[in-house]
Amino acid sequence: MGVGYKDIYQRYTQSILSGSLKPGEKVPSIRVLAQDLGVAKKTVEAAYDILIGEGYLVSRGAKGTLVNPDLKFRETPPEAPQPLEDPRLQELLELRDNPGFLRLGIPALDAFPHKKWLLLSGKAIRAMRPEEMMSPPVMGYGPLREAIANYVNISRGLNCSAAQVFITSGYKHSLALILQAMTGARDKVLFEEPGYFFGQKLLKRMVQNLHYVPVDDQGLDVDFLLRHHADARLVITTPSHHSPLAVTLSLPRRNRLLQWAQSENAWILEDDYDGEFHYTRKVQPALKSLDTQERVIYVGTFSKTIMPSIRVSYLVLPKSLVGKFTETGEIVETGQPLLPQKILTAFLSDGHFFKHLKTMRSLYQARRMMLYHALQRVYPDLFEFEQTDGGMHIIAYLKQGTQDDRLANLWQAHRLMVFPLSAWYAGTSRRYGLIMGYTNVPSEQEAVRLVSLPYRETMALLATA
Known part of the structure; x- marks a missing residue:
């Protein structure tokens, strides 16, 4: 049965009354809508005449037909989203997504070369060719894979070609792809304790x-791995700056881990999420750079170095796995959007990325010390710190007590988006403290002001502990 004028009338009134079509919004012309619905123009004309007569639409001649700008409706509040089953996950999602200070994993956006990025974006848009409007390559844009291979070979000590690079849309996508390509239902997978909270959640669902x-x-x-889990298929680790403790995997342990992987035919996922940010002359190269037997899958990202919204990460695969990942990708992937990859290619290839990283290292080193000094000044008896070689966050360990969860809630009420360290542990043996990002701290005075905001509540909580 075809669409009649009453159906069109009802669809428009429902959309207008529900608020999905808003006052002043333009609606399709009679000819266009008739073609789209496969009906005669007179059918649409009859519906539009009624809608105009009742005041839902107004005709503006050559300007087209609009939803009546003078319509006034009582705004109904949007339905509250259903709470998640895991209250801890709900809390951490709110921390990640809401604006605030001391947020984790957010690069210094105030120091990003926006004008250069916009210029490169404009060039990439103007250079788009018709053939690039087809489905993007599943492993990623070829010139970007070349640029990434050149970058990691120089900066992180790898020895790879563009054929080994697979472009993904972020850490969780990378992890899911690796699990799909590399592990079966019974395979043992190892994760760090403590470990990245959202990675832990994904692993619990998939492994x-x-x-x-x-x-x-x-x-x-x-040594613990060798004693208890030598039969594992895959170990996931953050050797440059552990997430969240920020410690570096020692060279003897790196060598033993690689020897284990070779002898047991196992695989290592190296998550180098912020390996670019090191502040001492003693720079550890990537674990992958020592991987002479090709047992390491290297995972990198531009979310921490450029901007989270770019959603571009990458894998550097052992040569023996390229075919397996290509096949898996062709089955479960559709390829990443091409335009961001083209912009990023220009940013890397023209030398802007190296220059930006150099600026960020100096800036982050200074901002880290600003936050350290502010915490020591405001809370001299509350926290202790373990100095690390780099990264984008610090941990303020509690000298006494285990109430980092409650303390984090107090700080979050002042828009200080800190994480309780204990939440990143899967077992019962835990350490306690607050995880804080420092990359967007503009000055020590501002850092003092921010960490002083929850001072009274913090002291009151400690007094009752």
């Missing part, structure tokens, strides 16, 4: 045989 390896001041405890 049936998940186990944890503790982290100490030398990084992942490889």
Whole structure:
């Protein structure tokens, strides 16, 4: 049965009354809508005449037909989103998505070369060709893969070609793709304890045989791995700056981990999420740079170096896995949007990325010290710190007590988006403190002002502990 004028009338009135079509919004012409619905022009004309007569639409001649700008409706509040089953996840999502200070993983957007990025964006848009409007390559835009290979070979000590680079849309996408390509239902997968909260959540959903390896001041405890989980298929680690403790995996442990992977035919996922940010002359190269037997899958991202919204990450695969990942990608992937990849290619290839990283290293080193000094000044007896070589966050460990959860809630009420360290542990053996980002702290005076905001509540909480 075809669409009649009453159907068109009802569709418009429902859309206008529900608020999905708003006052002043233009609606399709009679000819266009008739073609779209496959009806005669007179059918649409009859519906529009009624809608205009009742005041829902107004005709403005050559300007077209609009929803009546003078319509006034009582605004109905949007439906509240359903709360998540996991209250901890709900809380951390709010921390991640809401504006505030001391946020984790957000680069210094005030120091980003916006004008240069916009110029490159305009050039990329104007240079788009008709053939580039087809489905993008599943492994990524070829020139970007070349640029990434050149970058990681120089900056992180790798030895790879563009054929080994696979472009993804972020850490969780990278992790899911690796699990789909590399692991079966019974394969044992190892994760760090503590470890990245959202990675932990994803692993619990996708991996049936998940186990944890503790982290100490030398990084992942490889001896523990060898004693208890030598039969693992895959270990996921952050060797440059552990997430969240920011310690670096020692060289002896790196070598033992690589030897284990070779002898057991196992694989290592190296998450180098902020390896670019090191503030001492003692710079550890990527674990992948030591990988002579091709057992490491390297994961990098531009979310921490450029902007989170760009959603471009990448894998550097062992040569033996390129075919497997290509096949998996062709089955489960559609390729990433081309335009952001083209802009990023120009940013890397023209030398802007290296220059930006150099600026950020100096800036972050200064801003980290600003936050350290502010915390020590305002809370001299509350926190202790473990100095690390780099990264984008610090941990203020509680000298006494275990109430980092409650303390974090107090600070969050002042828009200080800190995380409780204990939430990143899967087991019962935990450390306690606040995880804080410092990359957007503009001055030490501002840092003092910010951390002083919850001072009274913090002291009151400690008094009752």
